[in-house]
Amino acid sequence: MMESKPLKIEIIAVGTELLSPYRQDTNSLYLSRRLNDLGMSIRYKSIVGDSWDDLLVCIHNARSRSDLIIACGGLGPTQDDRTREAFAAALGKKLTIRPEILSEIEKRFRKRGLQMTDSNNKQALIPENAEILFNCRGTAPGIWMQDGDKIIILLPGPPAELTSMFEKQVIPRLRKYRRGFRARAALKLTSLPESQVETEISDLYPKNPDSDLTILAVPGQIEIHLSSFSRSSQAEAETELFKLKEPICVRLGDNIFSDSDQELEEVVGSQLIAADATLSVAESCTGGLLGHRITNVPGSSRYFSMGVQTYSNPAKIELLNIRPELIARHGAVSQEVALSMSKGIRDRSGSDFSLAITGIAGPTGGSREKPVGLVFTALSWDNGAEVQCDRFLGHRKTIKFRATQRALDMLRRHLDRRVKT
Amino acid sequence: MMESKPLKIEIIAVGTELLSPYRQDTNSLYLSRRLNDLGMSIRYKSIVGDSWDDLLVCIHNARSRSDLIIACGGLGPTQDDRTREAFAAALGKKLTIRPEILSEIEKRFRKRGLQMTDSNNKQALIPENAEILFNCRGTAPGIWMQDGDKIIILLPGPPAELTSMFEKQVIPRLRKYRRGFRARAALKLTSLPESQVETEISDLYPKNPDSDLTILAVPGQIEIHLSSFSRSSQAEAETELFKLKEPICVRLGDNIFSDSDQELEEVVGSQLIAADATLSVAESCTGGLLGHRITNVPGSSRYFSMGVQTYSNPAKIELLNIRPELIARHGAVSQEVALSMSKGIRDRSGSDFSLAITGIAGPTGGSREKPVGLVFTALSWDNGAEVQCDRFLGHRKTIKFRATQRALDMLRRHLDRRVKT
Numbered sequence: 001m002m003e004s005k006p007l008k009i010e011i012i013a014v015g016t017e018l019l020s021p022y023r024q025d026t027n028s029l030y031l032s033r034r035l036n037d038l039g040m041s042i043r044y045k046s047i048v049g050d051s052w053d054d055l056l057v058c059i060h061n062a063r064s065r066s067d068l069i070i071a072c073g074g075l076g077p078t079q080d081d082r083t084r085e086a087f088a089a090a091l092g093k094k095l096t097i098r099p100e101i102l103s104e105i106e107k108r109f110r111k112r113g114l115q116m117t118d119s120n121n122k123q124a125l126i127p128e129n130a131e132i133l134f135n136c137r138g139t140a141p142g143i144w145m146q147d148g149d150k151i152i153i154l155l156p157g158p159p160a161e162l163t164s165m166f167e168k169q170v171i172p173r174l175r176k177y178r179r180g181f182r183a184r185a186a187l188k189l190t191s192l193p194e195s196q197v198e199t200e201i202s203d204l205y206p207k208n209p210d211s212d213l214t215i216l217a218v219p220g221q222i223e224i225h226l227s228s229f230s231r232s233s234q235a236e237a238e239t240e241l242f243k244l245k246e247p248i249c250v251r252l253g254d255n256i257f258s259d260s261d262q263e264l265e266e267v268v269g270s271q272l273i274a275a276d277a278t279l280s281v282a283e284s285c286t287g288g289l290l291g292h293r294i295t296n297v298p299g300s301s302r303y304f305s306m307g308v309q310t311y312s313n314p315a316k317i318e319l320l321n322i323r324p325e326l327i328a329r330h331g332a333v334s335q336e337v338a339l340s341m342s343k344g345i346r347d348r349s350g351s352d353f354s355l356a357i358t359g360i361a362g363p364t365g366g367s368r369e370k371p372v373g374l375v376f377t378a379l380s381w382d383n384g385a386e387v388q389c390d391r392f393l394g395h396r397k398t399i400k401f402r403a404t405q406r407a408l409d410m411l412r413r414h415l416d417r418r419v420k421t
Numbered sequence: 422m423m424e425s426k427p428l429k430i431e432i433i434a435v436g437t438e439l440l441s442p443y444r445q446d447t448n449s450l451y452l453s454r455r456l457n458d459l460g461m462s463i464r465y466k467s468i469v470g471d472s473w474d475d476l477l478v479c480i481h482n483a484r485s486r487s488d489l490i491i492a493c494g495g496l497g498p499t500q501d502d503r504t505r506e507a508f509a510a511a512l513g514k515k516l517t518i519r520p521e522i523l524s525e526i527e528k529r530f531r532k533r534g535l536q537m538t539d540s541n542n543k544q545a546l547i548p549e550n551a552e553i554l555f556n557c558r559g560t561a562p563g564i565w566m567q568d569g570d571k572i573i574i575l576l577p578g579p580p581a582e583l584t585s586m587f588e589k590q591v592i593p594r595l596r597k598y599r600r601g602f603r604a605r606a607a608l609k610l611t612s613l614p615e616s617q618v619e620t621e622i623s624d625l626y627p628k629n630p631d632s633d634l635t636i637l638a639v640p641g642q643i644e645i646h647l648s649s650f651s652r653s654s655q656a657e658a659e660t661e662l663f664k665l666k667e668p669i670c671v672r673l674g675d676n677i678f679s680d681s682d683q684e685l686e687e688v689v690g691s692q693l694i695a696a697d698a699t700l701s702v703a704e705s706c707t708g709g710l711l712g713h714r715i716t717n718v719p720g721s722s723r724y725f726s727m728g729v730q731t732y733s734n735p736a737k738i739e740l741l742n743i744r745p746e747l748i749a750r751h752g753a754v755s756q757e758v759a760l761s762m763s764k765g766i767r768d769r770s771g772s773d774f775s776l777a778i779t780g781i782a783g784p785t786g787g788s789r790e791k792p793v794g795l796v797f798t799a800l801s802w803d804n805g806a807e808v809q810c811d812r813f814l815g816h817r818k819t820i821k822f823r824a825t826q827r828a829l830d831m832l833r834r835h836l837d838r839r840v841k842t
Binding site: 029036043049051283288296308361365 | 438439440441442443445447450451453454457462463464465466467468469470472475478479482485486635637646702704706707708709710711712713714715716717719720721722725726727728729730731732733735736739740769770782783784785786817818821
């Protein structure tokens with residue numbers, strides 16, 4: 001293998017279920033991330049069923065075009081698991097029982113008070129001259145073998161087994177083939193449209209071909225994934241990443257709510273803990289999603305006191321003391337009612353802050369003056385309040401999510417300003 | 422092509438981003454479902470980047486092993502979109518401009534008040550003797566061409582464009598290669614563990630090799646996907662499917678909440694509308710998820726009146742009139758408090774039914790007597806109430822989801838019994 005040229009890497013995912021409409025290979029996403037970290041990239045991904053002939057054709061093609069082949073799946077004890085056998089046949093290698101694997105599997109079964117079955121014997125069959133990759137999460141051992149100047153790695157399909165084996169036993173072996181070092185970061189934003197983010201940072205896209213910028217957007221959230229590569233050291237990769245990231249952070253400023261992969265509700269939770277403050281919520285069109293997201297964060301009982309899902313007008317009147325005339329005059333979807341909801345829940349709970357959401361999630365219920373997607377979001381605190389009006393596009397669930405993003409982001413920015421002043 | 426043997430089908434997904442850790446080919450899931458409907462199955466899936474050489478190698482291998490090749494992506498106007506050019510080069514076919522495509526693209530641009538760019542010219546280049554598949558959702562036309570006795574189909578990558586083109590223009594052309602007819606159904610269950618479902622129906626697994634049963638499970642929900650195939654007619658496939666499905670439905674009885682792909686909250690919503698009844702909720706550990714799910718259903722304002730997220734003890738006392746002594750004696754996570762919560766919210770809202778959830782979602786807050794995952798769920802109605810105790814396994818979000826499944830399923834079974842008696 002020529003060390004100067006990058007290895008051509010191919011992932012083969014084995015399993016008939018991966019060709020069905022119901023399941024999808026996801027191991028290759030993890031593998032590509034970790035290979036990228038070593039400066040390696042994947043050239044081909046192949047997916048093939050358990051059929052012996054198809055598997056052999058796939059192995060044949062992979063050997064003709066790739067230098068490093070990583071096959072995932074088909075190492076189990078059942079008859080349709082034949083990855084090991086197919087590779088041995090393709091490479092003309094004999095399979096022999098390795099007693100050290102048998103005793104590992106036996107130990108595993110004994111620990112659980114079970115008897116090892118005969119079918120597990122098959123998992124101790126390893127091609128001659130191959131190295132065993134022990135499996136600390138399951139019975140199927142992995143295999144590392146040379147094929148002339150090529151490398152072939154067989155890994156078990158279950159993600160927990162595959163990742164732990166790859167981290168502990170494959171990455172150390174791959175290090176000598178590494179092409180360099182990669183540093184990564186992800187910036188998360190909300191409250192800005194994707195096109196505006198693209199325009200704002202269009203002159204900051206990496207000129208260095210070893211750096212990479214990918215924008216992933218879902219309605220209500222944008223992630224900017226950055227990575228930089230260095231042939232010589234992790235430190236240099238980090239320096240390059242910093243040079244790429246810093247101007248983007250300056251340009252987008254406090255629109256960025258996280259540079260450490262936190263969700264918005266986690267960021268707000270940390271801010272509330274830092275401020276030793278509590279929060280309550282009043283939700284109309286989001287129906288509980290805001291409280292759900294807040295309470296997805298472990299430890300949120302420290303700052304989340306109570307919430308109400310006031311889906312109907314009587315509920316708003318009963319639980320939040322909204323004056324019926326206010327609803328009659330402005331409608332339940334109005335800035336007046338949003339503000340009154342946030343004040344109502346703050347009074348009721350005695351919390352430091354409160355958020356309220358009222359809007360039209362659709363698909364019905366819209367009008368010319370108040371179309372589907374119209375949402376008012378209000379924030380109240382000890383001596384003030386603010387309200388935002390948005391017109392969100394998308395389906396019902398999208399509008400609900402975007403409304404909760406807006407609410408959490410209002411509180412985030414408010415707490416941020418407080419700390420700064 | 423021999424009509425008697427099944428076509429060997431290969432999907433090639435083209436795009437460097439599909440080899441990154443961030444994106445994944447999803448078109449092939451849709452394609453495999455629709456091909457299955459025609460009695461065809463996929464033999465290989467290949468994923469390759471925009472590199473010219475890699476693409477040519479991939480096309481070469483696919484032509485050597487498959488009879489029908491469907492390539493997705495790489496038909497756009499930019500320089501790195503080269504699927505069309507690579508297939509033409511591999512097959513030795515000349516590309517010529519087709520004026521009918523140019524005028525289609527021009528029309529598209531004009532409609533939007535835009536000027537067509539020169540780069541779009543490239544999209545009118547079609548290999549000689551190929552058929553054009555017009556694109557009603559975008560500018561990239563698809564291509565259908567013969568390669569000796571093989572068929573090659575090039576489709577645009579964006580899912581909306583691909584699916585509409587496949588439905589309208591590819592399926593009619595594929596019909597003459599169809600191997601038969603497929604009927605499908607999906608049964609959804611909750612409140613039973615996967616292993617129990619497997620055991621209960623183990624003798625009902627299809628003996629007919631043309632029928633298929635796949636169990637997909639996520640914590641809290643099991644889906645049984647059934648399909649039957651007939652070489653001669655859709656009616657026969659439906660009959661076979663019925664023979665497979667019926668005994669399973671009888672065996673699992675009212676554990677099945679849907680056989681028409683509805684979510685549990687949709688089923689409960691329809692039941693409430695049929696009963697002309699209203700619902701309120703009181704949530705502790707689920708923090709709003711139950712209300713969120715209920716209000717994900719369009720039209721839920723007809724039956725959902727109000728909810729409270731009483732995360733703290735003072736909130737339970739303040740909003741639900743729970744007696745402080747009750748919490749002091751039994752703890753907030755107890756069947757007494759769950760029942761009292763459901764009665765409290767029903768009284769407050771005046772709804773016909775109410776659901777309450779209190780539990781320990783973790784990761785902290787558990788004890789020997791009350792471990793993480795312990796959840797009490799209560800249902801109240803005009804002249805009665807019931808309460809369930811569960812010990813759910815999994816992480817915080819899983820426990821929250823499973824608790825809401827339990828609550829919705831209690832109400833579903835109750836409403837079901839009412840209708841029957």
